[in-house]
Amino acid sequence: MEIEEFIKKEKKAKKLYYIYAENTYLRNKFKKEFMQKFIPHSIRDFNLAKVNPGDEYLKRLYSAVQTPPMGAEKRYIISDFDDSDSLNQKQKEKLLEIFKGLSTSSTLVFLTANKLDKRRKFYQALKEIAEYQEFEPPRYRDLDKWIMERFQKYNKKIDRQSLKILENMFSNKLEILNSEIEKIITRYPDKDKISYYDLKEIISREKFIQDEEIFKFLDLIGDKKTDQALLTLKEMLNKGVYPLYLLTMLKNQIELLMQVKFYSQYTHNNKKIAAKLNKHPYPVKKAMKRSRNFSQKELEQILAEILRANRHFLTGYYPNQNTALEMIIIKSVSY
Template structure:
C-alpha cells in the first residue's frame, strides 16, 4: 500500500511526472491511480478534449509518440493513457525502430502532456526502454496488498459507508474473496448496504451474503471429513456442483488437499519450520495455516487411503463405471467411518 500512498502524496504536493509506467497485478489501485491523475492533470472541463486513451497492443511506437507530442485544443495539460503496451515486455514483438520512437520521446517529453503507460503484465526491467522510462518519469509496480493492509482497507471502506467491520468478519471476507480488491470493493458495498449506517458487519453476515471461493469450499469439505461430519461434507460437495465445478475438478481439488496435508504433516514431523514448508510447497501463508490445522484430523494411513480411494473413484467415473455424487458419497462415508 505504501507505493500507492507515496504516489498520492506526490500528486497532492503538485509533483506530476511527465511520464508514468503503472504495472503489476493490482488492477483496482492502478485504476484508482489513473482517476487521481485525471483529477490533478486535466483542466476543468478538459475531461473530453484533453484526455486520450490508446490501445498499446496495436498502436505503433510512432503513433504513441505522435499522440503524446500533440498540442492541446484547450488550455491546460493533456493526459494520454496507453493501455496494455507491449514495448516493456521481454518478448514484445516490437522492432527496435518502433521502440526508438518512444525512446526519442522519453528523451524530451512534451511539457504539456502527461503520458501514462498502464499494464497488468510484468515488465522487463533490463530493457533500455524501462530504464529510460524510470529516468524520465515514474515507474510504479502495483503489487497485491498483504492481508494486514487489506484488513485496514476494509475497515476504512466500512467507515466511509458509516459502518464498521470486526476482525473476524474481515478475515472471513478475505478468505472468501482472496486479495482481488475489485471483488472486495463490490462485496463491501453489498455488506454495508445490507447492514446500514451505524451497524457492525460481523462474521455471520459475511457467511450469509458472500459466496465462498472454490478453494474455501474445498477446505470446508475436508474440514467436515476430518470432523467425521458426513452431512456437512456432502453439503459442501453439492455446493461445488452448484458452482458449476466439474466432477473431475472436484476430485482433483479434494485429492490435492489431502496430498498437501500429507506433505505438510511429513515436513513438520521432520522438523521443518513454517517458512521452510511454505517455501518448499510454494503455499500462500493463509493456505498453509488452514492445512497445518487440518493435519491433526488425519493419520498418515488415513491420508494415504483417501488418496488411493480418490484415484480409484476418478478412474471409475472416467470409465463410466460410477456416477459422481453416489461415488463421492460412498467415499466420504468410508473415510468418516
C-alpha cells in the same frame, strides 16, 4: 508504497509514468487518483486521451503523444494493458522510441498487468526515462487491515467472523471484494457494525452457501472424515456445484497441506510459515492441524490422484463426473 502515498508526494506531473499493477482494481485506482490530482475536468474533453491495446496500437499511441495540447499547458495520455495484452520484442523497442520522444507538453501514464523482468534491456532503458512503480495487492497478512479500512471509510466496523468469511470467499481479488463491501455498505447505511448474519442477507446466497459448504467439505477431507465428506459432497453436487471446481479447491487444499507440512519441520509458528507462503495465518494454522493426519508421501499421492483426475475431467474420460469425484475422494482419504 501505497497509491495514495505515491500520488500525494508527486508535486508536478512527470512526462512518463510506467505503472505495474497486476490487479485491475489497483490500476483503476491509480488512474482515478492521478486524474483527480493532475487533470482538471475543464481540460479533459480536449487534452485527455485514452489509448488501449488493439489494432495499430503503437500507431495510435504515437499519434496521441504527438498531438499538442489545446488551450492548456499539458496533454495527458493514459494507456492500460491487462494480463491478456502483450507486446513482442520489436513492439517493445518501438514503445521505447515513443517513450523517448515524449515532449515536455505531454504526460503519458502507461499501466500494465505484466511484470517486467528487471534483468532485461527494456527495463534498464525504461528506468532512465520513466517514473517506474509497482503496486501489489495486499497479501493475506495485510488483507484484514485493507478490509477493515474499507468499512472504516464509511464509519463502520466488521466483526472477526465476517472478516474471515470475506477473505475466504474472495481472497485478495480486490475488484470483487470492493464490490461486495460496497453492496454491504449500501444495504446497511445506518448500521455501525456488520455481522455474519448481515453478510448472509446481502452476499449472493448461492455464492455464500457454496463457499461455506466447500470449506466445511475441505475441513472434513483434511480430518479424514470420509463418510461426512461424501455426504457433504453429494449435497453440493445436488445443488449444482461443478465437480471440476470442487476438484480445483481440493487440489489447492492439498498443496497448502504439503507446503505447511514441509515448513513445520523447521518451525511450529504458523505466522512465520504464513509469511513464508505469503498466506494469511488463519488458514495456515488450520492446515498445520490437518496436516498431522497425513504423511508427506500420502499428500503427494493424493495430489497425483487429483491431477490425474483433472486431466481426465478435461478430456472427457469420465462420462459421469459426479460419481468419478466421489471415487477420487474415497481413494484419496484412504491413503
